[in-house]
Amino acid sequence: MIRKSGAFILFLASCIVVFCFTLLHAYLLHDKSIDKIALSKGLVRDLALTDLCIFTEARYTRHPSMADLHTPFQDHPTAMEHFPSGSLLQPPAHLQSHGMD
Amino acid sequence: MEWIEKQRNVLDFTLSSILRRKSKNIALFVVFTAMVFLLASVLFFTGAIKKEASQLLRAAPEIVVQRMQAGRHTLMPLTAVDTISAIRGVSKVEGRLWGYYFDPVVGANYTLIAVKDALPGTMVIGNGISRARGLYKDDMMTFRTYLGDNTAFMVSEILSAESELVSSDLMLISEQDFRNLFGMKEGLVTDLSVTVKNSRELATIAQKIADILPDTRPIIRDEILRTYEGAFDWRSGIMVVLLSGSVLAFVIFAWDKGSGLSAEERREIGILKAIGWETSDVLLMKFWEGAVISLSSFLVGITLAYLHVFFASSVLFGPALKGWSVLYPHFRLTPAIDFYQVSALFILTVMPYITATILPSWRASTIDPDAIMRS
Structure with a gap:
């Protein structure tokens, strides 16, 4: 009968092998993704896109890089943040650097 | 060869000891794995989306x-x-x-x-x-x-x-x-x-x-690129606020489990010392105990996180990421593993747990075995 230590080492080794497979998978997929990235990049170039399409509910979450200081307040200066995505996003870089756009 | 055999003997004993407190250790393994899984999922997701954003928006x-x-x-x-x-x-x-x-x-x-x-x-x-x-x-x-x-x-x-x-x-x-x-x-x-x-x-x-x-x-x-660099920064946003609560709960749980020796564990150390185990042997056993739990949890947690983010499209983060939008893109991110972050996660989870397991045992194993068994 296999010793407990043997069974554990086997378990640990199989975990390491599976983890190594994920690294291999990441490496192989990276090569495969070049076409996908090129396709999307072509679209970004042709259509002059500026943002990723992740949060589509509000204009400042759909195009965060185009947001200005007032957009989160939408219709009222003291209006609370309406969309949860606003909690996930930081203010765009140009607002952090310029301050008063 | 002798050294390896000694390690295996101590590991055999440690595993028997862990199995004697099965339910407690299984609970710890599950919580530890879940913690690593959540943190690694956030790291993998943010790393991959930031990399993809920087590649795509370079054409903006x-x-x-x-x-x-x-x-x-x-x-x-x-x-x-x-x-x-x-x-x-x-x-x-x-x-x-x-x-x-x-x-x-x-x-x-x-x-x-x-x-x-x-x-x-x-x-x-x-x-x-x-x-x-x-x-x-x-x-x-x-x-x-x-x-x-x-x-x-x-x-x-x-x-x-x-x-x-x-x-x-x-x-x-x-x-x-x-x-x-x-x-x-x-x-x-x-x-x-x-x-x-x-x-x-x-x-x-x-x-x-x-x-x-x-x-x-x-x-x-550059500002567009920096917006996306910062947008999913894992130190920012609600995800980390939510996770920080779980991390703190885990730290308290692990610290309590690792550092607070139960009466049964103290008696075990006393008996081992009484039958001739050296302090170094007891510490070796405790090292293996910490390593068995933390290494297994880390490897299982990080592999599950990879499967979750890159095979299941971060299904658990979906509700948080979707926000209130109706139209949500279905995308599969290209895996991007940052070894620096994985190493940081390893050092921040595995190392403290092993240390927290060894330190109290070192204190207990330096006390007279007779005093431990009588207490």
């Missing part, structure tokens, strides 16, 4: 110039094209015509862009719109114009599903259709995209634009 316009009026973005007159073109170093200035359309049928927002090669009455749609509205090639979709009339467009093409991360909600129509739909006069565009001859002059040219046209704001590509 070098400078976008928007006009501001009363604190809001407003339409740009095409006369600004000539003004900006006259700046030395600018090679091309083009007007961008884009906007949003709210579709009351599904409650989703679409991004409409006017493109030069679109035929009037037709549109090219993103895969997300096709999925949300059940629209396919040659289908018609009705829009409500600014006058309240209805106008229909035929789907001429659906953008590839592989480009959904940038195109899910896009709707490409002709310039005339765009102007008719939104009542936008000729001579006005949404904003301008500027290309420069030398990318090192971007900041200077942006400053010149802001000086010549004081009611505009130039947004340079």
Whole structure:
């Protein structure tokens, strides 16, 4: 009968092998993704896109890089943040650097 | 060989000891694994999306110039094209015509862009719109114009599903259709995209634009890239706020389990010392105890996190990431593993646990075995 230590080492080794497979998978997929990235990049170039399409509910979450200081307040200066995505996003870089756009 | 045999003997004993307190250790393994899984999922997701964003948005316009009026973005007159073109170093200035359309049928927002090669009455749609509205090639979709009339467009093409991360909600129509739909006069565009001859002059040219046209704001590509660099920074946002509670709970749980020796464990150490185990042997056993739990949890947790993010498209984060949007892109991120972050996660989870397991045992194993067994 296999010793407990043997069974554990086997378990640990199989975990390491599976983890190594994920690294291999990441490496192989990276090569495969070049076409996908090129396709999307072509679209970004042709259509002059500026943002990723992740949060589509509000204009400042759909195009965060185009947001200005007032957009989160939408219709009222003291209006609370309406969309949860606003909690996930930081203010765009140009607002952090310029301050008063 | 003798050293290996000794380690295996201690490991055998440690595993028997762990199995004697099965339920407690299984609970610890599950919580530890869940913690590593959550943290690694956030790391993998943010790392991959940041990398993909930086690759894709490197093709974004070098400078976008928007006009501001009363604190809001407003339409740009095409006369600004000539003004900006006259700046030395600018090679091309083009007007961008884009906007949003709210579709009351599904409650989703679409991004409409006017493109030069679109035929009037037709549109090219993103895969997300096709999925949300059940629209396919040659289908018609009705829009409500600014006058309240209805106008229909035929789907001429659906953008590839592989480009959904940038195109899910896009709707490409002709310039005339765009102007008719939104009542936008000729001579006005949404904003301008500027290309420069030398990318090192971007900041200077942006400053010149802001000086010549004081009611505009130039947004340079680096700022767009930095927005996405920061947007999913794992130190920011609600995800980490939520996770920090779980991390603290885990730290308290692990510290309590690791550092607080139970009476049974103290008695075990006393007996081992009484039958001739050295303090170093007891510490070795405790090291293996910490290593068995933390190493197994780390490896299982990190592998599950990889499967979750790159095979199951971060299904558990879905509700948080979707926000309140109706139209959500289906995208599979290209795996990007940052070894620095994985090592940091390893050091922050495995090392403290092993230390927390060894330290109290060291204290207990230096006390007289008779005193331990009597206490």
